[in-house]
Amino acid sequence: MHQWMRKSGTIVNHFKSLLLVTNNLSSWRSYSFVKRCQFAASFAHNLPVADGDFINSSTHFCSRRFESVKAEKMANNVDDNQALKLPEGKVKFTPKLRFISETADERECCYRVLDENGNQISSSNYVEVSKEVAIKMYTDMVTLQTMDTIFYEAQRQGRISFYLTAVGEEAINIASAAALTIDDVVFPQYREAGVLLWRGFTIQEFANQCFSNKADYGKGRQMPIHYGSNKHNYVTVASTVATQLPQAVGAAYSLKMEKQDACAIAYVGDGGTSEGDFHAALNFAAVTEAPVIFFCRNNGWAISTPTSDQFRSDGVVVKGRAYGVRSIRVDGNDALAVYSAVHAARDMAIREQRPILIEALTYRVGHHSTSDDSTKYRPVEEIEWWKMERDPVTRFRKWMENNSWWSDKAELEARNSARKQILHAIQEAEKVDKPPLADIFTDVYDSPPSHLCEQEKLLREAIKRHPQDYPSDVPL
């Protein structure tokens, strides 16, 4: 993982130099509002306006900053008699009885780099991805797809109790992970196994967790797909929705206080944005100026609830502004767009010590989980269209092929290799013992208190009396 990031270091540096505008701006923070605004305004005027190059990319990412600076200036230039003075600044009076519209005139745009055929859109600005990184991105997407297919099937055969795929969201998983470094702390929801895969969690480690054997780091206590890995800075998944978001803010605050060159990133689905914790987290992050990225996978469905029953706002991206959080909407099926957005977000989050909200538009092509049949609540044609026409893996592959970085032969090899590895991992995981009985009682606290020791003793006596009541594959 480290190795991959180092290899892409040149690109990072290239991009950093192009974000110079932002750097300069932050170093001007101590100046008065007026000075800052003059500086910002004059700088903005002098920026080149050519499309399609990186210079423009930097202007794009900075323009929002300029807007907000201008807004401050406007409010603060107002005559005192025509404004209400509040602790956080002046608010202009108006004689008009006018309500703010519940919607903007136009929906917020969706940033993309690749079209449906994997062709780079000529005017797009994006962070360049090297051949090496691109190949790892693509092969990890293939591995994730293959793992999902085989593990899903293993559940159907009754070999594991539960599974949940990321089908349709492979680009979000892998490209967002690729744009981060291993020092960035991940607070996942539960559909981001690809982030962990990118970081080097092995297929065997995935299989051990799903098969609840003694090699599972979670000691068989949680359902399949509840992965976690300390060494990969990937906080253990919980089934609870959105609770990880305020936690990510606290972790980011720690990174800020320790002056780390890292951020926290929390993933959440569209449904999760209705939870109180989402709103708590955005607000806390803005107020504490924490370097955290909120990555919302808006895949259209929260189990069977469509986004139209979830919220009436223009999706999720617009919620950022209400909390004072900078935001962007991105095509979640465009790996290059996701990569660029997360890369820029990370840079701003750390450099400017601020939260960023990313809304990735995508579609949950799979069922919610193995306990769900989504054809009961959505048309099969819709699922098929997303699967065939908008598949993020195919789109990225086309771009790779356009660059002559990928071939049919490589494709065949990658898929065969992934398949072999995964089947082998399943066979191995099945052979490994379940975790020992003692693991019920450890880790509730740092050490077992007396009442748990007593309960363990009683349980062992009960097992001795009625061994037939208990699974025989758990070592006593």
Next chain:
Amino acid sequence: MGLRRFGRLVKWVGGNGRRPFSTSSSSSSSCDEMMVQQIASGKSLNLYSAINQALHIALETDPRTYVFGEDVSFGGVFRCTTGLADQFGKQRVFNTPLCEQGIVGFGIGLAAMGNRAVAEIQFADYIFPAFDQIVNEAAKFRYRSGNQFNCGGLTIRSPYGAVGHGGHYHSQSPEAFFCHAPGIKVVIPRSPRQAKGLLLSCIRDPNPVVFFEPKWLYRLSVEEVPEHDYMLPLSEAEIIQEGNDITLVGWGAQLSIMEQACKDAEKDGISCELIDLRTLLPWDKETVEASVRKTGRLLISHEAPVTGGFGAEISASIVERCFLRLEAPVARVCGLDTPFPLVFEPFYMPNKNKILDAIKSTVNY
């Protein structure tokens, strides 16, 4: 002697005795100055000043300690965080938005990174928006990760209990809810000296702790508090008065009421053994059991409603262990099974004479 164990209950020292949790006022700030002087000269302290001292020591002894919550920056509505932001900076002692689930969630994340996060929930009555973060997140953080991650550095402080005029939402004692969540510890001190030592233990304990502070005693309870850094053990009950006829178990502010009942019972020749449980989860069953084996009788008293209160747990456990030794049914003198009622508070409360009557009927059973 007995009084010292709880601290002296002094007359209200603030300007407005009717509103101890008022967020305002010049009267409380002059009081603060007085308390600060007392800290400096090492004289006796009230409970909120003892908490303040503990927080001070925690911040001073570990640079990775943070104190935060609603209105914490200016000293908190009960003045427990007075002067801390000035001394340790607004990055380590700070206000948060008014959002309990955010406060606890933030604290879990901070603690998971190896910090000591001391979160204040302004009143225990308002802890419920954070219930999910406490019960599903903090309590299970270590277990669900197979000890790869933990938030053991988290301590949630919150004032609880009756205060004479708090009505529904400034009076509740929600400790039993949290005693049903394996993975957290629940601690309640009875006096300033206890509060300081127990709070420092909680902050430094490698497990998440909910620490309920008896708000009625913030200013009323005063005792000598050692100035130095000291800790009192968790999950160890303390026998604060030895006796032979009946065991009384309680925690927090209720102990001073129980002590009065003990004194009156003594006049009738009844010798009571009074135990401060101090930690409710995981609780010290052994000390209570040993006491009941000696006295043969048990009375539990708490302000929280009797049904499903922690007294029920103690009662059941002791009946399991001491059935043949018990000479009377276990008595519970607790709050009524109603919401906490403002003008009816004197009726709701498990007062001295309700306890005294229960002592007598248990002993004479």
